[in-house]
Amino acid sequence: MRRDTVRPARAAMTMLLLLGVLWALELLDTVSGHALDAYGIRAREVDGLPEIFTAPLLHAGWQHLVGNSVPFFVLGFLVLLSGAVRWVVSTLASVVSSGLFAWLLTPAGTVVLGASGLVFGWLTYLVVRGLWSRRPVQVVVGLLVLLVYGGLIWGVLPGAPGISWQAHLGGAVGGVLAAWRLDRRSPRPVSATSGYPSSW
Numbered sequence: 697m698r699r700d701t702v703r704p705a706r707a708a709m710t711m712l713l714l715l716g717v718l719w720a721l722e723l724l725d726t727v728s729g730h731a732l733d734a735y736g737i738r739a740r741e742v743d744g745l746p747e748i749f750t751a752p753l754l755h756a757g758w759q760h761l762v763g764n765s766v767p768f769f770v771l772g773f774l775v776l777l778s779g780a781v782r783w784v785v786s787t788l789a790s791v792v793s794s795g796l797f798a799w800l801l802t803p804a805g806t807v808v809l810g811a812s813g814l815v816f817g818w819l820t821y822l823v824v825r826g827l828w829s830r831r832p833v834q835v836v837v838g839l840l841v842l843l844v845y846g847g848l849i850w851g852v853l854p855g856a857p858g859i860s861w862q863a864h865l866g867g868a869v870g871g872v873l874a875a876w877r878l879d880r881r882s883p884r885p886v887s888a889t890s891g892y893p894s895s896w
Contacts, residue, residue, distance in 0.1 A: 707776040711769045722761050738808040739802035740756025747794025754809045764811045771818035782878055790817020790870035807840055808860050814865035820871030828879040
């Protein structure tokens with residue numbers, strides 16, 4: 697087990713805490729008359745760029761938050777199990793890429809909110825990591841994630857009004873980039889006798 701690996705109980709508690717933060721912020725937004733929506737990404741406005749980091753914490757109503765809560769917990773939990781550093785890197789890559797895509801490609805005057813871009817990043821990270829690492833456990837996890845949440849991938853295409861496919865696409869790109877970067881830096885198994893990379 698790598699030193700960076702997070703135990704399941706701790707990973708679950710961490711994700712529950714983060715999910716609790718999302719719900720608390722939505723409650724605060726509701727009682728404040730949706731004042732927190734001002735911290736969403738304001739497309740094409742330069743002073744709206746810092747909100748790339750606050751927008752994933754906010755949602756456009758309870759239905760929006762409920763729809764994101766289960767995949768947020770499950771996918772974030774699975775990424776965190778592989779290590780805190782990997783979770784941080786994949787999260788930052790997904791948030792930044794999702795935010796930039798939403799800021800640049802969304803029509804001007806639009807405010808983008810929600811954790812779905814991050815969810816798409818974690819989704820593609822888990823799937824692509826399994827394909828590139830070829831480690832049996834990660835391949836199985838990637839296939840299971842694809843089986844359960846694969847339908848979400850269509851969200852990277854233009855669809856229903858009010859849904860930011862731009863943020864989804866950006867998050868997916870960020871997840872792929874994170875998987876490529878982290879997998880490339882991972883040590884390969886080495887044979888104890890030859891010193892050359894093993895074939896399994």
